Amino acid sequence: MQSVKFLMLxxxxxxxxxxxxxYFASNLPDKFLSKDYFFxxxxxxxxxxxxxxxxxxxxxxxxKMPELGGFFKEGFQKRSVANGEIAQLELxxxxxxxxxxxxxxxxxxWILTTLFNPLWAIIFNIIFAHVVNFPCLIIQRYNRVRxxxxxxxxxxxx
Numbered sequence: 001m002q003s004v005k006f007l008m009l010x011x012x013x014x015x016x017x018x019x020x021x022x023y024f025a026s027n028l029p030d031k032f033l034s035k036d037y038f039f040x041x042x043x044x045x046x047x048x049x050x051x052x053x054x055x056x057x058x059x060x061x062x063x064k065m066p067e068l069g070g071f072f073k074e075g076f077q078k079r080s081v082a083n084g085e086i087a088q089l090e091l092x093x094x095x096x097x098x099x100x101x102x103x104x105x106x107x108x109x110w111i112l113t114t115l116f117n118p119l120w121a122i123i124f125n126i127i128f129a130h131v132v133n134f135p136c137l138i139i140q141r142y143n144r145v146r147x148x149x150x151x152x153x154x155x156x157x158x
Contacts, residue, residue: 009116010125017109025102033094039104040097042145049149052142062139089151096144100137107133 036042045051052058110125117125 006121010113010121013112014109014128017112018106021102021105021109025098025105028098028101030094033097036097040100042141042148046141046145049142049145052138052145056138058138058142061135062142065135065139084150084154086151086154089147089154093144093147093151096140096147100140100144103133103136103140107137 107129110122110129113125114122
C-alpha cells in the first residue's frame with residue numbers, strides 16, 4: 001500500500017506540474033515570444049537544420065511525437081499551418097518558442113520531487129524529465145530554424 005501512495009504522489013506531482021506549466025506557457029504574451037532569450041537562442045551548430053538530421057535523425061521520429069499545442073483554450077496546433085503567409089510563419093515561430101519554454105520548465109519538475117523522494121527516486125525523476133521533454137525541445141528548435149529560413153526567404157523576395 002505504501003508503494004501505491006508513493007507512486008501516486010510522484011504521478012500526481014508530474015500531472016500537476018505539466019498542467020500548471022502548460023497553462024502558464026499558453027498564457028505567455030505574444031510580445032514576450034517575439035524574440036529569443038538565452039535558453040531559446042539558436043546555437044551556431046543548429047543554424048543549419050542538417051545538423052538535426054545528421055546527428056539526431058530527427059526526420060525519422062519527429063512526426064511520431066504527440067502534438068498537444070491546442071490542449072489549452074486558444075492553443076496553437078502546429079500542424080495547422082497550411083500556407084506560408086508571413087503572419088502565419090511569424091506566429092508559428094512564436095509558438096515554437098512558447099513550446100520550448102514550456103518544455104524547459106516542465107523538465108525542471110523533477111525539483112519538486114526532491115521534497116518527498118529518496119535519492120534513487122530523484123535520479124529516476126531527473127531521467128524521466130529529460131527523456132520526456134528533450135525530444136520535444138529538439139523538435140521545437142528544429143522547426144524554428146526551418147521556419148526562420150522560410151520567413152527570411154519570403155521577406156527578401158517581397
